[in-house]
Amino acid sequence: MDMPTPSLQILSRKARIVERLLEVLPADAVVHDPNEVRAYECDALSAYRCPPLAAVLPRDTAEVAAVLRVCFEERVPVVPRGAGTSLAGGALPTADSVILGVARMNGVLEVDYPNRFIRVQSGRTNLSVTGAVESDGFFYAPDPSSQLACAIAGNIAMNSGGAHCLKYGVTTNNLLGVTMVLMDGTVVEIGGPWMDAGGLDLLGVVCGSEGQLGVVTEATLRILPKPEGALPVLIGFNESEVAGACVSDIIKAGVLPVAIEFMDGPCIKACEAFAKAGYPDCEALLIVEVEGSEAEIRHQLGLITEIARRHNPVEIREAADEAQAKRIWLGRKSAFGAMGQINDYMCLDGTIPVSSLPHVLRRIGELSRDYGLDVANVFHAGDGNMHPLILYNANLPGDQEKCEALGADILRLCVEVGGCLTGEHGVGIEKRDLMEVQYGAADLEAQVRVKDVFDPRWLLNPAKVFPLHVTAGRRAG
Amino acid sequence: MRPENEAELSEMVRHARGPLAVRGGGTRGLAARGAVVLETSGLSGVRLYEPGALTLVAGAGTPVAEIEVALATEGQRLAFEVPDLRQVLGRAGASTIGGVVAENASGPRRVQAGACRDFLLGVRFVDGRGDVLRNGGRVMKNVTGYDLVKLMAGSRGRLGVLTEVALKVLPKPEAEVTLALRGLSDAQAVAALSAALGSPYEVSGAAHLPGQGTFLRIEGFAGSVRYRFGELARLLQGFGVAEEVPSPWAAIRDVGPLAAVAGDLWRLSVKPSEAPGIVARMGAEAVIYDWGGGLIWARMAPGADLRARLGVFAGHATRLSGAPGIAALPPEAAPVVALSEGLRAQFDPRGIFAAPEEV
Ligand SMILES: Cc1cc2nc3c(=O)[nH]c(=O)nc-3n(C[C@H](O)[C@H](O)[C@H](O)COP(=O)(O)OP(=O)(O)OC[C@H]3O[C@@H](n4cnc5c(N)ncnc54)[C@H](O)[C@@H]3O)c2cc1C
DSSP: OOOOOOOHHHHTTHHHHHHHHHHHSOGGGEEOOTTGGGGGSOOSOTTOOOOOSEEEOOOSHHHHHHHHHHHHHHTOOEEEESSSOOSSSTTOOOTTOEEEEOTTOOOEEEEETTTTEEEEETTSBHHHHHHHHGGGTEEOOOOOTTTTTOBHHHHHHHTOOOTTHHHHOOGGGGEEEEEEEOTTSOEEEEEOSSSSOSSSOHHHHHTTSTTSSOEEEEEEEEOEEOOSOEEEEEEEESOHHHHHHHHHHHHHTTOOOSEEEEEEHHHHHHHHHHHOOOOOSSSEEEEEEEESSHHHHHHHHHHHHHHHHTTOOSEEEEOOSHHHHHHHHHHHHTHHHHHHHHOEEEEOOOBOOGGGHHHHHHHHHHHHHHHTOOEEEEEEGGGTBOOEEEEEOTTSTTHHHHHHHHHHHHHHHHHHTTOBSOSSSOOTTTTGGGHHHHSOHHHHHHHHHHHHHHOTTOOBSTTSSSOHHHHHHHHHO | OOOSSHHHHHHHHHHOOSOEEEESSSSSSOOOTTOEEEEOTTSOSEEEEEGGGTEEEEETTSBHHHHHHHHHTTTEEOTTOOOOOHHHHTOOSOOBHHHHHHTTOOOGGGGTTOOHHHHEEEEEEEETTSOEEEEEOSSSOOOSSOOHHHHHTTOTTSSEEEEEEEEEOEEOOSEEEEEEEOSOOHHHHHHHHHHHHTSTTOEEEEEEETTTEEEEEEEESHHHHHHHHHHHHHHTGGGOOOEEEOOOHHHHHTTGGGTTSOSEEEEEEEOGGGHHHHHHHHTOSEEEEEGGGTEEEEEEOTTOOHHHHHOSOSEEEEEOSSOTTSOSSOOOOHHHHHHHHHHHHHHOTTOOBOOOOOO
């Protein structure tokens, strides 16, 4: 993975830049000691590391604006950072960049139940947004598995999804407004507690822009009343293809589950060994969750199991209560941890049309054999968002390269069948060089021009999302 | 001009000298004056429909009616409920899906299912340079690069001419029922709608027609709909006795109650709890409230300056009919204007796509 050569011109001015940052922030909000900045050297794509020039931890929009003005004047690149859980290297610094961390900006600014929104500072963690409204019967719907740690800022930048997004949508569908600071320090208010844009839908393009258009400091989020209840059913199959067909039938039947999760044989075995959830020994497993009152849940689960029976399941296990529900989810929730126990792994995130599921699973199996690397599949089947986990050995020379090559082939396959490179983790540096697989030169140029408008000097998180050769002229300027 | 395909359209735009006004069916958008009309009706047809994947791809000029028929045969629908504004705007013609997307036109189900933009998975369009561009795709989760799909939704033909759109569709529910409350003041009505929308009963329509009633829609499996009706009636006891009424939603979606009232048509997007106060201040001939109060449709006396009457409020107002004189589109803050103008300059550097100003 190439990153641009750091600017010696900037590195040599470190003392002056730090001094100017200290003029606008308290001393404890500017990290510049070479050892201390190591805390910001990577995100959850930890194979890539680079300590930044400095890191700043502002407390509010005004401080963010002040920092950005300094960096704009000094022409220093800025990498915004939430909690650093990006799996795509979105928050990876370069040696000549300043990390702007919003972690200290974690307050709740307004809770409004009649109008069903909450306004928070963007460094607040995803789970604690729900935490702020839960006792009054509300929740914030997008629920990435990293929700205990990840910040709303990162969620907005990556347009993150979660297990429940089949029913409730992803971040962009639940975001009403933001306060954002542009690279030159201009504060922009976009959207608010109403339901559409008066002019161009700038909010729509800010969400998912991976920290390249502005630094989001506050967000207005839609909150929803909690459902009366929710229960899952677990269905085991002897063939992945059959499980795939069952998913399609459930969707067509008009039941709208909150989640349809899929695990294949290798993944089931790993989870069993790790979490002992008591899963059946089979080749594919679906967990389908529905919501409503007790009677509504039973009715929907009845329809789902009826559909499943037509596909010769090896086992159907309807959760009778909360405790059984927990057991059913236990294995799925520990899937990533379980895989991490047995191996190093790389988690892919391509999305495919649900109808291509059987074909894609077969092809992934073939590619896995060709490369001699095991692949376990665990994913959000309802919306076709795959998470193939490629197992490799980081200590074996050449294995990581092999793994990345297999990953690239799997993502090419996703695009080939009409899907995309990333469904929820974002492009970052990880999929940057594959962007041309999905988009033509003009398509990429159109996106790059959007950044030209928001950040004409190309200082915000400049080395991400687009292949470096596409942005070279701009970054230099 | 009426291109038959994307390549032809691209050539037309590339060689255009004066302003162009993109026109689907001409049934909803604000028109631009003095521009050459560019019709999209040649870019028509459903290109792909996979009921099992809940996706449909169609040419931008495809009539909405054609799409709705195709979906109905599989028991599916466009869940954002396309408003048909022909009657209230006094227009004729057949609405196209490209026009719907370009206006982000969304009906009562916006409160629960989302707006048109939330169902838009991908677009193809020709920008002001004549380049054919693509963004998004046809899958439900896609964060690959910037989301120009959302930007194109509601862009009113100012950034490019949509040629193809990919949409997420949903199954039609088994049953629908409408609960009505009578005799509520606007403020009481919005409070009742808020209480219902804040309940777990998945209300998919929440409207108030002053003088007629306050309406809530529930959709789903038959048993579920029954149960939720009962629970909602109980929850709203303090607002009066709930009755079950025939579905008023097509009329609400199409702003039917204002069709027979004379005056300029305005559309306001506001913070729901502030809607009754706003209505009290604006002195309209007639209004209806949708989206739990978040959407106000109003008839104003011809030429009345609604924005001047309201002053600053949380939201925005658009004028959809009436004589020129008052800006049709809402004013925006300076930094937002700068960004929006900047985007227009990038997508349409020659300013070929005319501003939709006057009707
Ligand atoms: C175990 C695990 C499970 C995960 N599960 C899921 C999942 O289920 N679904 C999912 O979608 N993702 C998942 N992720 C990925 C990750 O958690 C999300 O991408 C998350 O939204 C990142 O949030 P963050 O606060 O950690 O952001 P960071 O990693 O700090 O940053 C992510 C991106 O956001 C930008 N950014 C940060 N703050 C701002 C700001 N204030 N303004 C503008 N840009 C900003 C950064 O520059 C970067 O590009 C998972 C990650 C892990 C480690």
